[in-house]
Amino acid sequence: MSDNLTAGPIERRKTYELVAERLLGLIAARSLEPGDSVPAERELVEAFKVGRSSVREALRMLESRGLIQSRGNGTFAVSEFGNPLHESLALLVAVDEADERELFEARRLIEGETAALAAERRNPAHLARMAAAISAMEGGLDSESTYIDADLAFHLTVAEASGNRVVSHLMHAIRGQVQLALGTAFLVPGGPQRSLEQHREILAAIEARRADEARRVMHDHIQRVEREIHELGRRR
Amino acid sequence: MSDNLTAGPIERRKTYELVAERLLGLIAARSLEPGDSVPAERELVEAFKVGRSSVREALRMLESRGLIQSRGNGTFAVSEFGNPLHESLALLVAVDEADERELFEARRLIEGETAALAAERRNPAHLARMAAAISAMEGGLDSESTYIDADLAFHLTVAEASGNRVVSHLMHAIRGQVQLALGTAFLVPGGPQRSLEQHREILAAIEARRADEARRVMHDHIQRVEREIHELGRRR
DNA sequence: TCGGCGCTCCTTGTCAGACAACCTGACAGC
DNA sequence: GCTGTCAGGTTGTCTGACAAGGAGCGCCGA
Incomplete structure (x- = not known):
């Protein structure tokens, strides 16, 4: 018995934690499929x-954490991917000015890569849905909620087309954080029209399987939106 | 009264949820500072x-979620940044073969961009810590835990040097997910030596402020590790 | 004076029991 | 076929009780 002292404090685990771990084990081991x-x-x-x-506390x-539902x-057991991540991010990152910049930067990086992947992996169904979203944006230029929904649909479709669920979850999470700012973006004079045009460019690049171009245009798009929001904020 | 049906089911909220929301409100409003x-x-x-x-269930x-501790x-109330995000991701993403591929891909994208940002924003202290981490890896080639700790320290320092906390949180979270695999990587014959060499290249690129090169080398590094782990797994 | 021991009190941890509220499915009646 | 009702199982909630953890205080002895 050399040095059992390094094992850390002997801690009496709480019963509800132990129970939670056992149940977590069941879920991780797939003994509990979603819906079960x-x-x-x-x-x-x-x-x-x-x-x-x-048991109840466990x-x-x-x-x-969104794993089960009573x-x-x-x-x-529940499938519902994504929700807890959003909340975590919400709590992790305070949304003052500096953080908003970081959020947009993160979004730019991740959505840029997402677009590049989408250009390589997209299928015709994805292209059709992106085109539909663009049409909807066009038709919703005079309705904030219609426009924003369509905008969101476009970006989500790009994420899906990337074929990487992890990346697309991260994108969702970050987007949830900047959602408020995006409402502001609609108010920028000429902003929606420019976004519409850039979405068309992104779609064209993805359709033509030009990954680098898709990444670049997506970068430009997000950066432009961020800049416009920021300028609008300063003018008010 | 057109169609109030779209409003969804009338749901009676559970008491413990209401209590949890009230408490969450206190934390969000900063009435409960960490440590309080x-x-x-x-x-x-x-x-x-x-x-x-x-109350207890709330x-x-x-x-x-790591917000409080009994x-x-x-x-x-607890400060501890970052933990809940890790756990969320842990629970969000199942770790079968396909998902591991997606995780590594996500890691490649994000750490690649992190390295590029670091090349632009690093300061001398960051460079010193990266160099120290590389030395530690060198000295720990015969000790799995020493080596892995040093490897982790290197990547974390790069993340910190990126100056974007959101990106670096995401990186942490994903890395937590692939941690297991990284233990395996140590066992690949010659793997640690190759990683050491690639870390030196990354540091050189970041020090020289060559963002594109930093991104590319980081990409190669992670892709190589993933490939080696995968091959080792198949041979077993 | 000062270190240490033990006591006390407040808090969380855990259990048991009781009853209300909820949901589904089965069944009877129209 | 549709609707209303009832039964049975499950979660939702409260209460009371006692064990266990932890910090601070004061007493005691050196």
């Missing part, structure tokens, strides 16, 4: 030999 | 007029 129902609380009580409150931990008639 | 103690459970019971179990939700003599 988690054993009833009372069953877990018997299985783990703990109190019901410990379930709450998983629920708050619904009155049972608790179920 | 959260009011005792029984006080919250009185304040919100709910049962203690609801606390568990916040605890599992310690037997009180519950405290």
Whole structure:
């Protein structure tokens, strides 16, 4: 028995944590597929030999991470990708001026790469959806919500076409953070028209499988939007 | 009353969710600074007029996101940046073969851009720490844990030198996901030596402020590691 | 004077039991 | 075929009780 001291403090783990880990294990091991129902609380009580409150607190931990969902008639495993990440980012990054700049920079980098990947991997269905989104933007030049929805749809389709879910999740997360600013972008005189034109360029580059061009135009697009928002903010 | 049906189901919120939101509000509003103690459970019971179990389940939700910490003599707000994001990603992305590919691809893109930014923004202190990390890797070629720690330190320093906290958080998160694989990388014959050499190249590019070169070498580095891990896995 | 020991009190941790609220599916009645 | 109702299982919530953790205080002895 050399130095068991380095093993760190002997910590008595809390029951609800242990239960949460066991359940997490089940999910990680795919014993609990999305949609499956988690054993009833009372069953877990018997299985783990703990109190019901410990089981419930463990379930709450998983629920708050979006892994399961309790619904009155049972608790179920959930697929729902993405939500917790958004919230985490929201809490990580305060949205003062400097951080907004960092967020936009991150968005520029990631969406730029996303566009480049999309140019290599897109299929005809993706192209059709991007074109549809552009049409919708055109038709929604006088309606903020229509326009913004269509704009979002375009970028999401690009993300999907990239074929990389991790990258596209990160993009979602960041976009959620700058969403407010994007509402402002609609108010910039001539902004929506310029965005529309740039979206057409992006689509053309992706359709022609020109990855570098897609990346560059996407960069320019996001940078322009950021600049316009910033200038509008200063003028007010 | 046209179609209020689109408003979705009327849902009765659960008490523990409401409590969690109230507490979240306090944190978001900075009424609860890191280190501050959260009011005792029984006080919250009185304040919100709910049962203690609801309060406790709400606390568990916040605890599992790393916002607070319960310690037997009180519950405290926590600063700890970054952790929840790691966990979220951990839970978001399943780690089967295909996903591992996506994770590495994401890492390649993000760390590539991180390196490019670092080349533009690094300062002498960053360079010194990168050099120190490389020395440590060299000295740790026969110790897996020493080597891996040093490798991690190098990449983290690059991230910090990028000057963009959002990007560097994303990088942390993804890296946490591939950490396991990186342990394997150490076992690849000649792998650590090649990594060491590539790290030197990255440092040289960053020091010389050659952004494109830094990006390219970082790309090559990560791609090589991924390939080696994959080949080792197949041979086993 | 000062270090250390133990006590006390407040807090969280855990369990058990009870009842309300919710959801689904089955079934009877129209 | 449609609707209303009921039953059974599950989660939602509260209460009360006691164990266990942790910090601070004061007493005691050196």
